[in-house]
Amino acid sequence: xxxxxxxxxxxxxxxxxxxxELRKIQARMGVxxxxxxSAYIEQGNTKALAVVYGPHEIRGSRARALPDRALVxxxxxxxxFSTGERKRRPHGDRKSCEMGLQLRQxxxxxxxxQLHPRSQIDIYVQVLQxxxxxxxxxxxxxxxxxxxxxxxxxxxxxxxxxxxxxxxxLADLSHVEEAAGGPQLALxxxxxxxxxxxLEMDARLHEDHLEQVLEAAARAARDxxxxxxxxxxxxxxxxxxxxxx
Amino acid sequence: MWxxxxxWSLSQPPSSAVVCEQPQNTCVNRHGWxxxxxxxxxxxxxxxxxDPVPExxxxxRCQLFPAVYREDLRVDGRGCxxxxxxxxxxxxxxxxxxxxxxxxxxxDILVGVKAEMGTPKLEKPNEGYLEFFVDCSAxxxxxxxxxxxxxxxxxxxxxxxxxxxNKSSIDLKSLCISPREHCWALYVDxxxxxxxxxxxDAISIAVKAALFNTRIPRVRVLEDEEGLKDIELSDDxxxxxxxxxxxxxxxxxxxxxxxxxxxxxTLQEEACSLASLLVSVTSKGVVTCVRKVGKGSxxxxxxxxxxxxxxxxxxxxxxxxxxxxxxxxxxGPKRQKVGxxx
Numbered sequence: 001x002x003x004x005x006x007x008x009x010x011x012x013x014x015x016x017x018x019x020x021e022l023r024k025i026q027a028r029m030g031v032x033x034x035x036x037x038s039a040y041i042e043q044g045n046t047k048a049l050a051v052v053y054g055p056h057e058i059r060g061s062r063a064r065a066l067p068d069r070a071l072v073x074x075x076x077x078x079x080x081f082s083t084g085e086r087k088r089r090p091h092g093d094r095k096s097c098e099m100g101l102q103l104r105q106x107x108x109x110x111x112x113x114q115l116h117p118r119s120q121i122d123i124y125v126q127v128l129q130x131x132x133x134x135x136x137x138x139x140x141x142x143x144x145x146x147x148x149x150x151x152x153x154x155x156x157x158x159x160x161x162x163x164x165x166x167x168x169x170l171a172d173l174s175h176v177e178e179a180a181g182g183p184q185l186a187l188x189x190x191x192x193x194x195x196x197x198x199l200e201m202d203a204r205l206h207e208d209h210l211e212q213v214l215e216a217a218a219r220a221a222r223d224x225x226x227x228x229x230x231x232x233x234x235x236x237x238x239x240x241x242x243x244x245x
Numbered sequence: 246m247w248x249x250x251x252x253w254s255l256s257q258p259p260s261s262a263v264v265c266e267q268p269q270n271t272c273v274n275r276h277g278w279x280x281x282x283x284x285x286x287x288x289x290x291x292x293x294x295x296d297p298v299p300e301x302x303x304x305x306r307c308q309l310f311p312a313v314y315r316e317d318l319r320v321d322g323r324g325c326x327x328x329x330x331x332x333x334x335x336x337x338x339x340x341x342x343x344x345x346x347x348x349x350x351x352x353d354i355l356v357g358v359k360a361e362m363g364t365p366k367l368e369k370p371n372e373g374y375l376e377f378f379v380d381c382s383a384x385x386x387x388x389x390x391x392x393x394x395x396x397x398x399x400x401x402x403x404x405x406x407x408x409x410x411n412k413s414s415i416d417l418k419s420l421c422i423s424p425r426e427h428c429w430a431l432y433v434d435x436x437x438x439x440x441x442x443x444x445x446d447a448i449s450i451a452v453k454a455a456l457f458n459t460r461i462p463r464v465r466v467l468e469d470e471e472g473l474k475d476i477e478l479s480d481d482x483x484x485x486x487x488x489x490x491x492x493x494x495x496x497x498x499x500x501x502x503x504x505x506x507x508x509x510x511t512l513q514e515e516a517c518s519l520a521s522l523l524v525s526v527t528s529k530g531v532v533t534c535v536r537k538v539g540k541g542s543x544x545x546x547x548x549x550x551x552x553x554x555x556x557x558x559x560x561x562x563x564x565x566x567x568x569x570x571x572x573x574x575x576x577g578p579k580r581q582k583v584g585x586x587x
Contacts, residue, residue: 034441075383080359
């Protein structure tokens with residue numbers, strides 16, 4: 001098929017990466033002083049901000065309070081200038097609501113909600129620039145923000161997307177690769193135990209290839225975990241220097 | 246919430262007043278309570294209250310501001326006409342034609358400008374146009390979740406429309422490609438990330454910086470034999486037109502606290518202020534829009550005083566903003582971009 005070659009004969013992708021290579025991840029915790037926890041992540045050209053408020057009292061109807069655990073509330077919003085084509089509404093549309101639910105499902109699996117009954121934890125994710133892998137960037141940013149807020153979690157939650165082109169599994173898809181229409185897999189992993197918090201796949205993929213793609217996504221998520229771990233340690237070191245320890 | 250909105254009857258002190266155990270006229274605690282004789286009656290109890298001050302009462306916090314502002318010294322050490330440290334960075338988001346991020350104390354604003362091809366408005370066929378959209382993100386406060394931030398966003402967007410609603414702010418004729426058919430529409434999207442007081446000023450500074458950073462591709466209109474027009478984009482991605490932001494106004498918000506007015510109020514100072522005046526000033530000192538906000542009322546002399554202060558402060562703000570934007574641009578495309586990572 002004429003058009004963009006997603007994987008060249010030498011094994012290079014459109015942006016020059018190898019099949020299993022992640023984009024460069026840069027992150028920072030504690031971006032905003034007024035929120036309980038905040039983090040910013042850049043995964044290639046995808047930029048996402050996550051802000052966490054909580055645990056605090058349930059806002060709105062008290063009937064929603066759960067007697068034995070905390071309520072996790074997520075909102076996904078992407079700026080109107082984040083995509084190539086200007087978006088009309090930053091949040092409230094179907095895709096944003098779905099992403100919010102997916103994030104909620106992901107973090108309910110990781111946050112130790114039993115420690116905070118009858119309270120609410122708000123996670124607000126804002127995508128500033130979207131270049132593929134927005135779900136993964138949001139999950140990674142939200143993990144850092146939850147850690148910044150001091151909310152106890154079972155483990156990091158690291159996410160990555162994967163695709164399949166020409167018999168090879170590609171990790172960390174960019175927008176060009178996502179738009180090409182091949183199968184895409186989004187995976188959120190708790191790295192220490194290898195448990196999967198969220199798995200979502202679009203388009204058709206033969207079941208024989210599923211394991212290969214899953215393995216590629218899991219490996220990429222573990223690589224992301226290494227970077228995030230380093231960011232957290234550096235942040236703690238900086239904070240302890242400021243405190244004078 | 247602290248405030249000067251203290252209403253009370255003659256018989257009992259206001260609920261926010263604390264009857265002080267210490268001897269009269271000597272109450273000073275580590276937050277800076279002020280002895281009663283330093284407070285004028287008007288400043289203590291509200292501009293229109295004639296009630297006498299009770300003997301032993303010291304009113305906490307709310308009284309801190311009026312007394313202190315008589316010496317042109319605020320809680321954080323600034324003068325009444327001083328801004329907090331402003332950090333401006335342009336070209337933060339790459340999917341846009343121009344973008345800017347402004348940090349003013351704890352207020353964080355991100356503006357992205359997207360230039361799209363559109364049809365000119367019927368009443369102005371030779372001009373392009375600007376569209377403003379303000380998104381108050383939930384990251385500023387959980388109350389903005391869902392549709393909670395819509396009211397504030399609409400108010401800010403309407404103010405932006407008003408300050409740009411004049412012939413000289415931006416040269417809209419340069420945005421016209423072919424009259425009545427094609428023009429550039431600039432969509433200015435403001436994203437409010439953190440709210441630490443003085444939103445309007447920060448947003449107007451960010452909008453000006455983003456418009457300064459906007460690069461609109463140069464187009465040519467080719468007409469073939471049948472009269473059909475074809476728009477051709479230049480091949481060179483760096484061949485762009487830059488907007489002139491000389492006359493783009495900036496908003497200066499003046500909050501009335503006690504007898505004085507302050508520029509660049511923090512959240513706490515805004516809570517203490519009954520009324521504010523938004524003055525939109527260009528770099529030449531021309532006022533394009535004046536708006537009074539707040540629950541209280543202002544008397545006419547103070548409005549004129551505030552206007553003069555707004556013009557003075559606005560001119561200084563413009564000169565420093567222009568110089569810093571030019572300095573950033575002179576660093577060239579190879580400069581190190583910090584964004585949110587720094």
